[in-house]
Amino acid sequence: MDVNQHxxxxxxxxxxxxxxxxxxxxxxxxxxxxxxxxxxxxxxxTGDELYRTLARRWSRIMLALFAVGVVTGTILSFELGLLxxxxxxxxxxxxxxxxTLEGFSFFLEAIFIGIYAYGWDRLPARAHFLxxxxxxxxxxxxxLFVIAVNGWMNHPSGFTLVDGRAADVRPWSAxxxxxxxxxxxxHMYFAAYIVCGFLLxxxxxxxxxxxxxxxxxxxxxxxxxxxxxxxxxxQVIVGDWAARDVxxxxxxxxxxxxxxxxxxxxxAEHLLGWYNGHAVVWGVEIPRLLSLLAFHNPDAxxxxxxxxPLADQPPVNVVRISFQTMVGIGTLLALLGLVYLYLRxxxxxxxxxxxWAVVAAGPLSVVAxxxxxxxxxxxxxxxxxxxxxxxxxxxxxxxxxxxxxxxLSAVYLALAGIVFLILRRLARIxxxxxxxxxxxxxxxQGVRNDGLRSRRLxxxxxxxxxxxxxxxxxxxxxxxxxxxxxxx
Numbered sequence: 001m002d003v004n005q006h007x008x009x010x011x012x013x014x015x016x017x018x019x020x021x022x023x024x025x026x027x028x029x030x031x032x033x034x035x036x037x038x039x040x041x042x043x044x045x046t047g048d049e050l051y052r053t054l055a056r057r058w059s060r061i062m063l064a065l066f067a068v069g070v071v072t073g074t075i076l077s078f079e080l081g082l083l084x085x086x087x088x089x090x091x092x093x094x095x096x097x098x099x100t101l102e103g104f105s106f107f108l109e110a111i112f113i114g115i116y117a118y119g120w121d122r123l124p125a126r127a128h129f130l131x132x133x134x135x136x137x138x139x140x141x142x143x144l145f146v147i148a149v150n151g152w153m154n155h156p157s158g159f160t161l162v163d164g165r166a167a168d169v170r171p172w173s174a175x176x177x178x179x180x181x182x183x184x185x186x187h188m189y190f191a192a193y194i195v196c197g198f199l200l201x202x203x204x205x206x207x208x209x210x211x212x213x214x215x216x217x218x219x220x221x222x223x224x225x226x227x228x229x230x231x232x233x234x235q236v237i238v239g240d241w242a243a244r245d246v247x248x249x250x251x252x253x254x255x256x257x258x259x260x261x262x263x264x265x266x267x268a269e270h271l272l273g274w275y276n277g278h279a280v281v282w283g284v285e286i287p288r289l290l291s292l293l294a295f296h297n298p299d300a301x302x303x304x305x306x307x308x309p310l311a312d313q314p315p316v317n318v319v320r321i322s323f324q325t326m327v328g329i330g331t332l333l334a335l336l337g338l339v340y341l342y343l344r345x346x347x348x349x350x351x352x353x354x355x356w357a358v359v360a361a362g363p364l365s366v367v368a369x370x371x372x373x374x375x376x377x378x379x380x381x382x383x384x385x386x387x388x389x390x391x392x393x394x395x396x397x398x399x400x401x402x403x404x405x406x407x408l409s410a411v412y413l414a415l416a417g418i419v420f421l422i423l424r425r426l427a428r429i430x431x432x433x434x435x436x437x438x439x440x441x442x443x444x445q446g447v448r449n450d451g452l453r454s455r456r457l458x459x460x461x462x463x464x465x466x467x468x469x470x471x472x473x474x475x476x477x478x479x480x481x482x483x484x485x486x487x488x
Contacts, residue, residue, distance in 0.1 A: 007401040008392060011083045014405045016377070018076045020370050021412050025069040027369065029109075030143050030192035032062050033136035035200070035227060040129050053432055054220055056120055062135075063117040064422050066109070071415060073106075075408070083401075087384050087394035090165045094158060095149040097171040102145040109138035140189070147188055151181035154376070155249050156385050164389075180249055183242040184376075190235040191372065194333060195365045197228025202362030203427075205355040216431055225358060226344070228365070229337030236334050239327070240293070246379075247294040250386065251303035252312070253379035256319040258290055259283075260304045267291045267302040272324065275316045314381040322374040329368035336361055 036058045043051035077099070081088050112134040119128050152158070158174020159166035175181065204221035247254045254260075259275035260267055267290040273283020288298040295302075305313050336357055343350065350358070384391045 007399070008395055010401045010405050011395050012391065014401065014408055015079055015083060016374075017405075017408065017412065018072065018079055019373060019377070021415075022069065022072040022076050023369060023373060024195060024366055025065055025072060026143055027192035027195040028062070028065045029069060029139040030189060031196035031227065032058070032065070033132060033139050035196065035223060036062055037129065037132045037136055039223060040132065044125060044129060049432075050215060050219060054216065054223075057426070057429070059117050059120075059132075060426050061423065063113060064419070064426065066113055068415065068419055070106075070110075072412075075411075082398075083396055084384065084394045085396050087389060090389065090394075091156075091159075091385060093169045094156075094166045094171055094174050095152055098145045098149040098152075098175050102142045105138045105142035105145065109135055109142065112138070143188065143192075144185055145175075147185045148175040148178070148181050150376070151175070151178045151184045153384065154184070154380060154386050155180040156388050161388065180245055183238070183245045187235070187238050187242045187372075190231045190238055191369055193227050193231035194235060194330075195369050197224050197226075197231065198333065198358070198365040199362040200224035201228060202359045205350075205358040208350075209352065209355050209359070214431075221358075222344075225340055228333070228361070229340045232330070232333040232337035235330060239330065244294060244296075247302070250380070252305065252308055253314065253319070253375075254294060255303060255305045255307075256314045256316045256379055257323040257375060258302075259316055259320050260290070260302060262304040262306045263301060264304060265291070265301045266299050267294075269293065275320060312382060314379050319375055319379045322371040322378070326368045326371040326375060329364050329371070333361055333365060333368070 036055050039051050039055035039058065042048070043055065112131055115123075116128065116132045116135055119131060123131065152174055155178050156174075157178060158170040158172075160168040162168075201221055201224040204217050204224065207217050208221065243254070246257075258267075259270060259273070259280040261275075261278055266288045269286045269289035270280040270283035271286065273280040275281075291300040291302055292298045294300065305316070336354075339354065340350070340358075343354075380386055382390050382392065384394045
């Protein structure tokens, strides 16, 4: 039975706001510890103090973002109980296991992130590195347990419905044997590396565009941009897997994503356009492509929105525009990643236009992340538990939701200001001399001091060395530049 709630839309917006704030921090919780540990591992392998400096500075950012994530995650967990008490009451015995395990992961991460962040000068080098491994494991595990709950909401199983409540509960199979879980989690896992990698890389690309081209900036850019560039093309494959799971288990969501009004054999794909309630108009139609993408068969039948009443359909244009935004940005990031990997394999550097593209890729990756979650959550509407319980049945009956919404917005604005000040202060901490490195000597501009060129050399502009000549000459010039630029 629906709850008499005049502020259902505001309740949904409160939950959406908290998710939009918290999910980017989850990405850093998954991917950032791995990048920090990789930098420290490079220090242990090479003895190069630059990698230790990089890992130590990154660990401060990691700790600050973890603290902010504690605040936003706590708010989010309280909202689940305060805004959706009927959902918690009726189905908490199914998905509660996931939140319980996530709590253990959080405490494990909180313990070891403190040891790691404050143990740089107090622990032996290898013991310190080992102390960081539980941080990375807990970050992955915590997100896995929460996404298992979301996968269950999209494909509820592992219980028997008795009088509107879950009975005969099998929580392990409900959460971890769920067909929606694994594709959704892997999709989020790669998204974490895309967001974390491109946001970090964007900061260092901006520094390089402003003239800070020291070895520290180039190394930090290389590690973070490599992470995002590897994950972005792989995400295309994972996205295909996730979309086919949606086609099989949530056909109404797929129909909303594509604006497919009626069940169609050999369904066409529409790029851009607007759904007018009957069909997509002003879009670019590609015949049979939707059937091919959804079922790998151009003649497959794709179910349309007409399989359910209008009251059971999600807001099509919201879902569709979000989905196309995610796919469009994801495709551009994959192309950017491939270009970077090609330049890196060919030992060429990044031209200025590509650095600008990396700067833009950071915020765009966050937009794609949020758009993807809008597709997932709004596409399930009007259900909070797909095809079992409506959002209007799960919401609280409290009448002061607008007050909470305004207060929450003010809290997040203040929190954003605090985060900005903390990160700016951390960024202004001077580099130690061994990490700063000398400036690029005259005549070696455009040549990286780690053996890679930052642009193609020119015979007249760069001391007579022909950048497009034989491999021996190219490599000789690079090695010479390495010797010149290396610190004494």
